[in-house]
Amino acid sequence: MLMPLTAEDIVVGIFYFMKKNATMKRVTADREKLHRAFHVAKIDYPEVLSIFSFRKREIFSESAQLDQALSNLDATGLISRQNLTPRYYCFEDSLDRGYTNFSKRIIESAGIKEEDIQKVADYLSKQELNN
Amino acid sequence: MTAQNNSLLNNFRKGIEDFAQEFVGNSLYRRKFPEGPKIIHDPLWGTFKLEAWEVALLDLPLFQRLRQIHQTSLVSYVFPGCSHTRFEHTLGVIQQAQKLIDAVNKQDTPDKHRFEPSSIRNIRLAALFHDCGHSCFSHISEDLYESCPDMTAFFKTNELPKCHPHEAFSALILKSKVVRDYIGEIEDHYDIELDIEKAANAIVGPTSESEKRKHYEIQVINGPFDADKLDYIFRDAHFSGIPVGLDLDRLWSSCKVHKSETGEHLLTLHQASVAPLEQILFSKINLFSIVYQHPKVRAAEKMFQAIIEDAKEKPSEIFFEISGRKLDLNRATDYLWLTDEIFFSEALRRNKEDYLHRKIHDIRYRRLLVRALTINNDTIADDSGGGFLQLRKLNQRGYDTYKTRRDIAFEILKTAALEDKLSIRDIWVDFPSDPSFGEADRTYVRTASGKLRKVSDLFPIHYWTELYQKYKWRGHVFCPLKYQQEIYEASLEFFKGDPFKLRFKKSAGETCHVKSPKSTI
Numbered sequence: 001m002l003m004p005l006t007a008e009d010i011v012v013g014i015f016y017f018m019k020k021n022a023t024m025k026r027v028t029a030d031r032e033k034l035h036r037a038f039h040v041a042k043i044d045y046p047e048v049l050s051i052f053s054f055r056k057r058e059i060f061s062e063s064a065q066l067d068q069a070l071s072n073l074d075a076t077g078l079i080s081r082q083n084l085t086p087r088y089y090c091f092e093d094s095l096d097r098g099y100t101n102f103s104k105r106i107i108e109s110a111g112i113k114e115e116d117i118q119k120v121a122d123y124l125s126k127q128e129l130n131n
Numbered sequence: 132m133t134a135q136n137n138s139l140l141n142n143f144r145k146g147i148e149d150f151a152q153e154f155v156g157n158s159l160y161r162r163k164f165p166e167g168p169k170i171i172h173d174p175l176w177g178t179f180k181l182e183a184w185e186v187a188l189l190d191l192p193l194f195q196r197l198r199q200i201h202q203t204s205l206v207s208y209v210f211p212g213c214s215h216t217r218f219e220h221t222l223g224v225i226q227q228a229q230k231l232i233d234a235v236n237k238q239d240t241p242d243k244h245r246f247e248p249s250s251i252r253n254i255r256l257a258a259l260f261h262d263c264g265h266s267c268f269s270h271i272s273e274d275l276y277e278s279c280p281d282m283t284a285f286f287k288t289n290e291l292p293k294c295h296p297h298e299a300f301s302a303l304i305l306k307s308k309v310v311r312d313y314i315g316e317i318e319d320h321y322d323i324e325l326d327i328e329k330a331a332n333a334i335v336g337p338t339s340e341s342e343k344r345k346h347y348e349i350q351v352i353n354g355p356f357d358a359d360k361l362d363y364i365f366r367d368a369h370f371s372g373i374p375v376g377l378d379l380d381r382l383w384s385s386c387k388v389h390k391s392e393t394g395e396h397l398l399t400l401h402q403a404s405v406a407p408l409e410q411i412l413f414s415k416i417n418l419f420s421i422v423y424q425h426p427k428v429r430a431a432e433k434m435f436q437a438i439i440e441d442a443k444e445k446p447s448e449i450f451f452e453i454s455g456r457k458l459d460l461n462r463a464t465d466y467l468w469l470t471d472e473i474f475f476s477e478a479l480r481r482n483k484e485d486y487l488h489r490k491i492h493d494i495r496y497r498r499l500l501v502r503a504l505t506i507n508n509d510t511i512a513d514d515s516g517g518g519f520l521q522l523r524k525l526n527q528r529g530y531d532t533y534k535t536r537r538d539i540a541f542e543i544l545k546t547a548a549l550e551d552k553l554s555i556r557d558i559w560v561d562f563p564s565d566p567s568f569g570e571a572d573r574t575y576v577r578t579a580s581g582k583l584r585k586v587s588d589l590f591p592i593h594y595w596t597e598l599y600q601k602y603k604w605r606g607h608v609f610c611p612l613k614y615q616q617e618i619y620e621a622s623l624e625f626f627k628g629d630p631f632k633l634r635f636k637k638s639a640g641e642t643c644h645v646k647s648p649k650s651t652i
Binding site: 001002003004005006007009010012029030031032042053054055056059060062064065067068069071072073074075076077078081087094097098101102103 | 601
């Protein structure tokens with residue numbers, strides 16, 4: 001049974017490459033920063049991020065899919081907030097396994113190239129999301 | 132745009148107009164316009180006044196039908212007091228909106244109030260209409276008509292900002308020709324002006340940059356601590372018997388309009404008055420965890436979904452009929468005609484041996500499905516990360532995840548080799564979506580230095596809510612009681628294989644009270 005592509009797989013892929021290529025250990029947990037960054041990234045990478053829709057209710061655009069994905073990654077231990085740094089999500093080792101054993105194949109089956117995920121990860125790595 | 136899309140859109144718009152014609156335009160139901168205001172007694176908020184023009188609207192079948200739609204779907208089958216309806220909630224939202232408006236106006240000088248009489252009328256109009264697009268059992272039918280082709284085609288037009296399907300219905304009904312004409316008559320009769328566009332925007336959210344200066348008006352209905360939220364949290368908690376402590380006086384006394392750095396005029400709180408907002412969020416968490424996501428409530432909701440699935444798949448046999456009109460539940464707009472009362476009364480139109488009669492009465496007389504497996508952080512093996520994420524991600528909304536949950540249920544049924552005894556409609560894999568807790572990022576507080584800061588900058592509320600979701604969230608497999616043990620064992624077997632490779636602790640069965648629980652670790 002092949003699982004459908006969801007926002008979780010894309011976020012796992014992006015975080016995996018942020019960790020691997022940009023050697024980032026953590027990413028901000030500031031909702032506004034994250035949602036803004038993904039919203040802007042969607043303009044340049046609409047196909048990779050097409051699964052995220054954004055609702056402009058207030059000051060910044062928010063994505064319910066991104067909220068749910070972060071919550072799910074946190075709840076299943078692929079990322080975690082550390083007690084003394086609740087303002088960041090730390091990338092856990094299980095993130096690597098989550099990508100290589102599960103999300104990688106699903107992303108490829110959905111017709112999204114790994115190099116495109118890397119491009120989004122590179123782009124987001126430059127958005128000062130680790131401070 | 133393809134011809135098929137065009138046809139879907141035309142039918143969608145016609146569906147809205149047909150509904151508005153019957154529930155607003157039908158002259159058989161028209162009464163004389165009332166000449167004076169009416170006093171309403173609400174068990175929660177006490178006594179308040181509705182203006183005559185509001186009563187003229189409230190008397191329409193469009194709003195009276197809300198008496199037949201429970202606010203909290205099938206929650207009353209678990210929390211017996213929780214049987215209030217969208218009608219009471221609608222009245223409560225009008226009252227809470229007025230309280231919020233009065234609180235802000237009180238902060239201004241007496242000769243120059245932030246909310247003028249005309250904008251107050253438009254906000255109250257929005258409050259009145261904000262839930263008129265709800266269908267049977269509120270949000271559970273919303274999940275079903277959201278994926279109907281006509282609704283999908285409509286959202287692709289971007290005619291409205293991204294919003295919930297029931298909000299889209301409410302705004303479109305308000306903007307329909309029939310309602311515009313009726314509101315025109317009201318304006319003439321009472322010599323008032325009502326801005327339909329503004330009220331519709333308050334329901335679905337801001338649509339243009341020009342609204343920045345008046346953003347606070349929209350926030351009364353659609354904001355971080357809006358009237359809708361204040362009423363539903365208080366009302367649902369009160370009637371479910373899970374009382375909450377909310378210091379609304381403190382919230383109102385500190386509420387003021389302030390200009391942000393980006394030019395928006397927003398409702399803000401004083402830094403010293405953040406506690407009521409934290410109380411709102413904590414109460415919301417409690418309601419989701421204790422009430423809305425109670426396993427028995429979820430089981431009853433799945434049984435309702437099973438009936439609608441049948442109606443969509445076999446429309447010639449399984450259908451709902453209203454005064455000779457057969458509803459087509461593959462069309463989103465037909466759901467507007469369905470209320471809780473019509474759903475249950477369909478059983479009475481059919482004889483006792485009829486399939487739909489039995490299925491509806493299984494809900495009505497509480498012959499509910501039971502849990503066969505609990506899936507959460509406490510019941511799966513500790514090193515399940517990636518596989519658990521693949522399962523948990525199925526709580527994302529949408530057709531693909533819905534279909535995968537149904538495919539998994541079918542695989543469990545096959546693994547149990549019970550295809551000849553049970554139908555796919557008897558097995559449900561349930562992964563509740565997490566509620567949104569974005570309020571902390573949308574609420575701005577005035578600091579001692581006069582600057583505006585987000586509540587989440589001052590205190591990482593999301594950390595707190597995520598922890599709660601991490602440990603309180605539960606997914607389940609539901610089935611009929613008679614086959615609980617077989618489905619439990621089949622579920623363990625199925626999830627052990629690809630693509631999940633999940634192993635479960637004994638507690639996965641113990642929490643469901645299965646006869647012989649076991650560990651697969």
